[in-house]
Amino acid sequence: MTEYASPASPPADALLVRLARLRDRVAELVANRSAADPTASDPLRGLYLSVEAVQHLLGPTAVSHTCVFDDATGFEAAAFSEDVESAPAARLERLAVRLGLTELDTRILLIALAPDLDRSFEPLYGYLNDDVSRRRATTGLALDLCGLPVHLAEARARFHPSAPLTALGLLTVEEPVLPFLSRSLRVPDRLVAHLLGDDTLDAALVGSVRPLDSPSSALLSSPSHHDFTAKLAARLAADPLTVYLRERREGDGLACAVAALRAAGVEALHFTPTAAEALRFTPAAAEEPRPDILSDLLPRLLREARLRNRAIVVSPLPEKPAPLLRALTEAGVPVVFAESRPYDPQWCDRDPLVLDAPRPHAGAVDTWSAALRVGTDGPGFDLAAAVTPYRLGVDRIERAARAALDLAAFDGTPVTVAHLRLAARQQSASGLERHARRIRPDVGWGDLVLPDKPLAQLHELALRARHRDRVLGDWRLSAGGGRGRGVLGLFAGESGTGKTLSAEVVAAELGLDLYVVQLSSIVDKYVGETEKNLERIFTEADRTDAVLLFDEADAVFGKRSEVKDSHDKHANMESAYLLQRLESFDGIAVLTTNLRANIDEAFTRRLDLVVDFPFPDSGQRLALWRHSLAAVPCADGTDPVAVARDFELAGGSIRSAVVTAAYAAAGRGAAVTTADLREGAEREYRKAGRLVPGEGNW
Template sequence: MTTYASATSDALLVRLARLRDRVAELVLSRSAVDPTADDPLRGLYLSDEAVRHLLGPTAVPYADVFENAAGFEAATGSEDAAVPGGTSVSESTSVSGGMESAPAARLERLAVRLELTELDTRILLIALAPDLDRSFEPLYGYLNDDVSRRRATTGLALDLCGLPAHLAEARARFHPSAPLTALGLLTVEEPERPFLSRSLRVPDRLVAHLLGDDTPDAALAGSLHQLDSPTSLPLPSPSPSHDEFTARLAARLAVGPRTVYLREHREGDGLVCAAAALRAAGVGALHFTPAAAGEPLPELLSDVLPRVLREARLRDRAIVVSPLPDKPGPLLRALTEAGVPVVLVGARPYDPQWCERDPLVLDAPRPHAGAVDAWSVALGAGADGPGFDLAATVAPYRLGGDRIERAARAARDLAMFDGTPVTAAHLRLAARQQSASGLERHARRIRPDVGWEDLVLPDRPLAQLHELALRARHRDQVLGDWRLSAGGGRGHGVLGLFAGESGTGKTLSAEVVAAELGLDLYVVQLSSIVDKYVGETEKNLERIFTEADRTDAVLLFDEADAVFGKRSEVRDSHDKHANMESAYLLQRLESFDGIALLTTNLRANIDEAFTRRLDLVVDFPFPDAEQRRALWRHSLAHVPCAEDIEPAAVARAFEMAGGSIRSAVVTAAYAAAGRGAPVTTADLREGAAREYRKAGRLVPGEGNW
């Protein structure tokens, strides 16, 4: 007997025992005046002997445990109700398996938290009884005068509570707007039946919760999960203002239900900020993803959202919604009246048309690049550090706490696969994987596989490229922390222009800069941007800039004069719209937060207004004879060559840029591979001559080779 009571939880059984006493009183009262009590057909639904058997001590496992149970009218659910042995319910109630103890205490806490009246609690317990004890089913069938109706009805609940059926205040407890039904704790079924014979059902999720099971509703799998802030990592704190924002938001969320709309600049920023504030406020949260529910908006609001709200109420959690649906207005209106703390996260500016009662609208602070402490903790680096310059390695990445943990875990897996300790290369590759991008729809991605040693340039442009990488690493500190941004909504982007003849190394240099920063290079396809229809070019550019703002990557506009050309005097509508495109680009570049590089063969074609907004203009000169010799030798570094090969002579004879020299070496290599022999000087000369002919130039000493 004791085992049964413990397994079901003593405290809840106290209330059930008291309810049983009240049911017994009602059964006896009805049978005393029932003219069909001796009817031989009475057994079709329930006999008096069966009733007495159900109410007898042999069928009531609570009797040995609760000998002095009070009547139902005294059932207050006190956690200190006495049980045998002198132990209070609060001390003796425990459920095995690690689940929370004292479901009755859960019922009382739920009633207090949701401001349920004692009558509401009694009605809930009456409806709940058949789900906890099967012996209530035939008793309810007897009292309902229908053996098939084995759940409580509205009329039976009123009878058990001692309330007349005509009392309006009592009937109102079952109204759709009443707390029990509005909060999703009770369902009044069969609306086509007369009011008093409508069945009452308690959702299985509520029953499980009261018994100590916090397994989420199975219908919400995939769309709702616990929002766990990365407690193992220090929260990113780039500045006192960031800390102050988090503290103020935490204070707001801690005082009670309030709807907050966090507008994020990059995807994930708002979620990290919300998790940090909720963690600081000591408030647990559930992350709801409407799109993952896979339901149209009407079904989402009528079926999925009530389950989400019920889950939050049962577990005393806030709700964080991200990302928002395309039309967030109906969802926002429903959540505003939910009575639980709600944080909505989205990239769009708040529209007052979404909701009549405006939420608290805030801009999520932008995370600081680097977060060295968080990276160090995630990597598990000791006092000596990870063995490489961690600060320089992670400086370009703006990842939230969860992304940092995932990147660190991926880096360790890559290192384990290679059988080496974690290196900067492992960390950069893992971080790039966490910076998923939609840019591939508009640009060609290049995974950099080059380095500074692959560049053959004069000292000045080489130093400017190093400075460009330096600016990209420290832009948040200089422009943000040190407040050297020009203001006016200007972003923290880094913009550079590479000008020079074709083949002088502009694209290669962009790839080297991306490799130095540990970022991917996205080469924008101009054919996917320029559109003959008015306004479409600007839309395409906006998509690219928006994605680039959200991605840790280097954006390259090759042959940029096609888009960033000079504005001209307006003579017709074409000139007008071309100037509008340029004006849009000027404004968009100022608010850009990423790294963008432009290349052009004709610097004079770039509008001066664009040039003024650039951080650096790097001129790539045509290589002289010494540089050409170095380019030839660099291109031949991995090619089998004849012992008497003389690339210096070819370098003096042919004036070509680095791109043409590489093409000439490729031609020579194919010729040598076809012969099955090393590359000779003659092969190099033939390759160089081919490049001259392609360019329409006269080959030096044609016919003398």
């Protein structure tokens, strides 16, 4: 059999060279250690420890120390005779002072910590434990090293689960099935790393905990936050306070917490329980999701906060927040919860300080200006008009500003209104798309052909949406009673008169997206489900900067009737719910209907504007024809005047007629003619079941 030598690749050659060097280093270390080791030639070396081996491990500097315990005065141990106060403050001493550990606790911790810092303590502890396999300190050994009687109750209590070392997560007493004095002591790896100067986040917390970013001081100078955050900062600086901030919009409470903690000079960790719960369903946990993952993470989170002397900010809360609040409320570290739900006293036994996060003024021009870093000259456009419709929190404003700057850099231009609006809309994206169809407005006022009165009302609707916080909030013209600051409009008119298009134009004017609610996603045959679906939509709309459009609203907002059977009763209940929900609505909503008379009068009273869309006259029809043909290639002599005069069509039908004419012309490879326009108009008449002029009477 012939053997063939396979030449190694260059990477393999390099690796083999390094292994050879490692072998040489191992041989050198073996020689150095065995030269002075009296047990080097012992065939049972490692299986037991002789007195000579122990003396060798201790070295020539080993001295005998004595320990004395005085019941009256507590501990005095010559074994720890170093003057700690005269030495530079080490992390262990600083940690002991910060957490209120006694001198005994500190010494027990040091005893348990020794094998993790110097492995020569492993065989020594094995020798003292009379078992070379038990290479960690035990409770009995720790008491012996401290010179304490093992039967002393006060000394044994230092290892109790409620004692500081174990309760704070600094020490673990293992092997509970063994006798008390034989139980091993272990110090968490994270504590060892911290004492050695490593502040890398605990690996188990990665993904759910991050250092809380602090916005620039300019962002925190917003008048709406200043007084509130100053008071909160004073309390947080005074003692480890637990605060529950209820926020009206997502991010408001978090921004207040950041501002207050920064003013108090306290750094914080941001814990996201929803991210932690998501870890239950990662591929690693796919076979058996861990239902108790939060209970596993909380001790690590608290230990991390204590080690790094940081506060904890929790936002948002999980669906069932009671266990989390109970665990963190009495943790002894500053904790701030930020949540949109009101606080429930049943969540924990000791109530935190419950506060309402200040509601930032819509627009917050000073905050936007600071985030965009535009200086005193401004961005080159009316910043106030551009940002007034958006109700973003401070952190979202900063993110939107960064996104706008990135978009401008991509285009190679200064920041424009379009960049700003696109970035702000991205921050407002929400779960509304699960219940409504999203429309990115691509129209303007020039696309509307309406009489002066409804056009002026549409401008007023946009104006109300811009300035509602100033009028209803700053000028205190809200009606009270828990009423929101929503803007509600009803667009009434025949089909095709421009109701949906007008809603899109209003949304474009405000720089917002339009969400058209799908009635199929609302109405449910089961009792109570329709109200639940509507509540989901209103809740999402409250926290989203968008215009909500209920098309064919009379199907949902219809009149209440006399109760004759159970169907009437439940229909009236739906209407009653809607009436109550509209009172507290904070968003912008438009209702459209072809039959205004079908809308309940109680809904009409709650509307800000009712815009009637008339059927277009001949002049308006001509304007609609010409607007629809603006970008369509037309043959010479093509004139829609006669078609506009002869065919009474609404705007939607006129557009459909133009589309029909355009397809006919494209099929011929020619431009649109007047005959094509007339054919399109006749098609619309036939679709509607109307008699086409010139075709005779039936």
